[in-house]
Amino acid sequence: MPDKLIQELDDETHTKLNIEQLTRITAMVREYQGNVKSHLTQHQAKKSSWADRIADRIALFGGSWTFILLFALFLVSWMVLNLTRYAYDKPPFILLNLILSCISAFQAPVILMSQNRQANRDKQEAILDFAINYRAEQENMEMKELLERMDQRLERMERQISRQ
Structure with missing residues (x-):
């Protein structure tokens, strides 16, 4: 800017x-x-409280490529391991489905809380921007009025000089 x-x-x-x-x-x-x-x-x-800050960090990590890649690696590892003779969660991977459901059940509200706080921050910034712009517009109007008065004075002075 x-x-x-x-x-x-x-x-x-x-x-x-x-x-x-x-x-x-x-x-x-x-x-x-x-x-x-x-x-x-x-x-x-x-x-913000400590819980709010933790929610923000979880949302930040949960919405990153690092999380996506690590989670994809976890899923593939789980499936590969459970397709071998050491399987403890054979297909259709019921335990994996339970784990995924629990993660989703906790992660979704945490992300929503973080988004609500971000929306509040954005609203405060918008209000502040409006106040700054409004004040700047007021100052511009005052300057315009002052310039118009100065212009009128200058015209009067030029008329007086031309009469003399």
């Missing part, structure tokens, strides 16, 4: 900024974004 902002500011022909000004603006935007993100992260960390 800061690079996009620099490009937009640099493209404006009537407000060409020098490198120092562009650097200062970029630094301010990055610092502001960092402060907002760190504040939200700290607020969420204070608000």
Whole structure:
């Protein structure tokens, strides 16, 4: 985003900024974004319990390629082992089905809890973004009014000068 902002500011022909000004603006935007993100992260960390953090970690692992690959390896190993003479869960693998059902029964609610917390975080960020945008729009309107007043004053001064 800061690079996009620099490009937009640099493209404006009537407000060409020098490198120092562009650097200062970029630094301010990055610092502001960092402060907002760190504040939200700290607020969420204070608000979440140890169970919430565990649920987030389980959901993070459960939705990863590592989990998929490890689980596929477990399933294949289970089936291969139980097709040999050391089988303790012969086909149709009733014990394996029970294990899979139990994993699903526990993993699904944990993932849903994690998703609900993420949705709450997203909602807070959206509200904060709206507040920031609203405040920026208010400041822009104030600046526009000020510029219009300055323009009117300048026109009056030019008229007075032209009369003299």
